[in-house]
Amino acid sequence: MATILVFSERDEVAWQLLGRAVELGREMDLRVAAAALGPADLRGYANRGAHTVYTSKNEQLQAFEASVYAEALSQVAKQAESTVILVGSTRRGKELAGRLAQKLGAGCITDADSLEVKDGRLVCTRNALGGATVATQVITTGLQVISVSPGVGEPVESPETAQVVEVELALKPSPVKVVARSDKGQDAVDIEGAEVLVCVGKGLNRQDDLEMVEELAEALGGLVACTKPLATDEKWLPEERVIGLSGKSGKPVLAICLGISGQVQFTVGIRDAKTIVAVNQDPNAFIWQMADYGIVGDLYEVVPRLTAALKG
Amino acid sequence: MNIIVCVKQTVDLQQVRVRKETREPVFDNVPLTIGNIDKNALEEAVRIREKVGGKVIAVSAGSEQLADTIKEALAMGADEAILVVSPEFEGADSGVAAAALAKAIGRVEDYSLILLGEGSADNYSGQVGPRLAEILGLPQVTYVSSLEVENDTIKAVRNLDDCFENVEVGTPAVVSVVSEINEPRIPSVTQILKAGKKPKEVFKPEDLGIEITRSIDTLSNLAPEQDRKRILFQEGADKDVASLAAALEAEGLVRR
Numbered sequence: 001m002a003t004i005l006v007f008s009e010r011d012e013v014a015w016q017l018l019g020r021a022v023e024l025g026r027e028m029d030l031r032v033a034a035a036a037l038g039p040a041d042l043r044g045y046a047n048r049g050a051h052t053v054y055t056s057k058n059e060q061l062q063a064f065e066a067s068v069y070a071e072a073l074s075q076v077a078k079q080a081e082s083t084v085i086l087v088g089s090t091r092r093g094k095e096l097a098g099r100l101a102q103k104l105g106a107g108c109i110t111d112a113d114s115l116e117v118k119d120g121r122l123v124c125t126r127n128a129l130g131g132a133t134v135a136t137q138v139i140t141t142g143l144q145v146i147s148v149s150p151g152v153g154e155p156v157e158s159p160e161t162a163q164v165v166e167v168e169l170a171l172k173p174s175p176v177k178v179v180a181r182s183d184k185g186q187d188a189v190d191i192e193g194a195e196v197l198v199c200v201g202k203g204l205n206r207q208d209d210l211e212m213v214e215e216l217a218e219a220l221g222g223l224v225a226c227t228k229p230l231a232t233d234e235k236w237l238p239e240e241r242v243i244g245l246s247g248k249s250g251k252p253v254l255a256i257c258l259g260i261s262g263q264v265q266f267t268v269g270i271r272d273a274k275t276i277v278a279v280n281q282d283p284n285a286f287i288w289q290m291a292d293y294g295i296v297g298d299l300y301e302v303v304p305r306l307t308a309a310l311k312g
Numbered sequence: 313m314n315i316i317v318c319v320k321q322t323v324d325l326q327q328v329r330v331r332k333e334t335r336e337p338v339f340d341n342v343p344l345t346i347g348n349i350d351k352n353a354l355e356e357a358v359r360i361r362e363k364v365g366g367k368v369i370a371v372s373a374g375s376e377q378l379a380d381t382i383k384e385a386l387a388m389g390a391d392e393a394i395l396v397v398s399p400e401f402e403g404a405d406s407g408v409a410a411a412a413l414a415k416a417i418g419r420v421e422d423y424s425l426i427l428l429g430e431g432s433a434d435n436y437s438g439q440v441g442p443r444l445a446e447i448l449g450l451p452q453v454t455y456v457s458s459l460e461v462e463n464d465t466i467k468a469v470r471n472l473d474d475c476f477e478n479v480e481v482g483t484p485a486v487v488s489v490v491s492e493i494n495e496p497r498i499p500s501v502t503q504i505l506k507a508g509k510k511p512k513e514v515f516k517p518e519d520l521g522i523e524i525t526r527s528i529d530t531l532s533n534l535a536p537e538q539d540r541k542r543i544l545f546q547e548g549a550d551k552d553v554a555s556l557a558a559a560l561e562a563e564g565l566v567r568r
Contacts, residue, residue, distance in 0.1 A: 107527025
């Protein structure tokens with residue numbers, strides 16, 4: 001029986017995807033399979049909704065390298081008779097998706113924000129034109145590779161235990177040698193799950209002034225996030241706080257945008273917020289198109305007063 | 313050492329507007345350009361050439377206007393260009409782009425490095441680099457924030473979701489870069505004038521045996537609906553802040 005195959009080098013992402021795969025499998029009449037390769041927590045996959053979990057002890061899988069993992073997954077996909085392969089849209093997942101799709105002669109969509117079955121076809125949405133639009137797309141090849149954005153599925157607990165199949169894989173060593181790895185030492189904030197985000201952009205003059213922004217976030221019970229330049233150019237905030245096309249997307253009930261002009265590369269990350277508030281000096285800034293409420297003014301004037309008003 | 317840089321012709325995204333009634337993007341009179349991250353890849357290639365010599369060859373597949381668009385890359389320092397031109401490349405998916413680029417790269421006898429951006433400015437799929445590497449049977453090193461080439465070894469730092477990874481790989485390889493790798497130069501007027509005279513080879517897909525087979529069908533491409541209140545508080549003094557705070561409280565957004 002044909003399968004929908006799920007893989008992520010991060011177990012928790014794979015388990016989320018399996019939750020969605022179970023629903024899609026039911027609608028598309030596909031059995032759900034997972035690939036738990038290399039250092040994956042094989043036991044953790046037992047009751048996540050997969051009918052079969054493919055695993056391998058091949059030593060080339062000890063560390064993730066895209067070309068090796070693409071080869072491994074192409075062999076697993078053949079054995080599993082997969083017609084749909086879902087991978088998590090991490091950076092590693094995306095580089096894997098492209099290579100795997102090419103190897104299998106498959107069409108591929110990356111960063112899919114939603115997956116729905118319509119008239120028997122798997123319909124994906126993803127950002128296009130740098131975030132200005134949302135494209136609704138289908139893959140027209142018999143085999144499809146899709147990398148799926150975080151938050152699309154929820155892990156499930158299944159009473160049935162997956163059948164574990166150990167596969168023999170023929171893999172060559174990776175040509176890429178990893179000489180060092182350093183963790184980013186992230187502060188483990190959940191920007192994507194935050195109820196309130198206080199976002200700050202180039203309107204901020206100095207790193208020290210973040211304190212004022214943090215006070216506002218605290219008064220609202222929210223988290224501080226930022227536009228890309230504040231993290232990658234100025235390095236005032238860590239990269240996992242970046243909102244936008246090359247950063248995170250959230251669905252907060254409230255997003256406050258301070259000193260942010262509102263280019264789509266940023267707004268794509270907060271446009272699903274229930275309420276958007278903007279503070280900006282430029283009365284013609286694009287952010288006003290996106291805002292429910294706003295004050296045209298200097299954020300240095302407005303923010304402390306707003307914090308005080310909210311504290312009551 | 314020859315370096316190939318893959319660039320993509322896109323509409324200037326800053327100038328794309330959305331038709332309010334239909335939410336469709338409007339491309340009328342929007343100029344074509346090359347993507348921002350493509351410029352980072354070009355800049356990196358030019359910097360490496362300045363150190364170790366050789367040639368930087370820009371490779372691209374695009375519309376009939378590509379010979380004009382590519383001048384931007386030549387002005388930034390690419391020495392020559394290999395172009396595949398067809399109206400069918402407009403809106404084509406990553407599989408089509410990778411197949412065309414691979415054939416164009418096949419025209420270059422000797423190269424050590426294929427550089428490109430982590431994703432194109434418009435579609436940002438991130439697939440072309442890995443697909444190209446697979447077609448050409450080369451190693452891939454993606455999301456690179458720092459790059460060095462010494463003799464036949466590429467040393468790179470990759471910026472991944474939760475870590476930085478220092479890797480080494482022999483040449484040739486496909487390397488995709490992130491925007492923080494460098495600050496692309498702005499070409500001088502002389503460079504812009506010279507760009508038109510640099511050598512360009514222009515092919516049609518059939519010249520290189522490229523078959524354009526799309527694997528993605530786009531059903532719609534619309535701006536997301538934004539139904540915002542767009543209320544500005546402009547009373548000045550402290551009144552504006554009080555009104556905003558009251559509005560947020562009325563929406564149940566203030567925790568007391």
